Amino acid sequence: xxxxxxxxxxxxxxxxxxxxxLCEQRYIQLITKLDQVDHALGEIRTTLLTINAKLDKEESTxxxxxxxxxxxxxxxxxxxxxxxxxx
Numbered sequence: 001x002x003x004x005x006x007x008x009x010x011x012x013x014x015x016x017x018x019x020x021x022l023c024e025q026r027y028i029q030l031i032t033k034l035d036q037v038d039h040a041l042g043e044i045r046t047t048l049l050t051i052n053a054k055l056d057k058e059e060s061t062x063x064x065x066x067x068x069x070x071x072x073x074x075x076x077x078x079x080x081x082x083x084x085x086x087x
Contacts, residue, residue, distance in 0.1 A: 005026075005029075006022055006025050006026050006029065008022075010021060
């Protein structure tokens with residue numbers, strides 16, 4: 001959403017009331033634009049936090065899977081060693 005800039009008007013330099021009125025409009029436009037940017041940054045932050053949480057969960061799941069497989073391999077090796085030792 002673009003905002004049209006309020007350009008200088010003829011007589012603004014000499015008419016204080018006109019200058020004040022235009023400055024007020026420019027200020028309102030500026031605050032509105034900053035609010036829009038702030039809102040967009042808030043949405044980006046929320047999205048990044050969601051992505052980060054999903055990545056953390058995925059990493060945790062992968063780690064549990066790897067540890068599970070490592071446990072299976074260790075048990076199998078110990079079973080094989082015990083089998084060979086008791087022969």
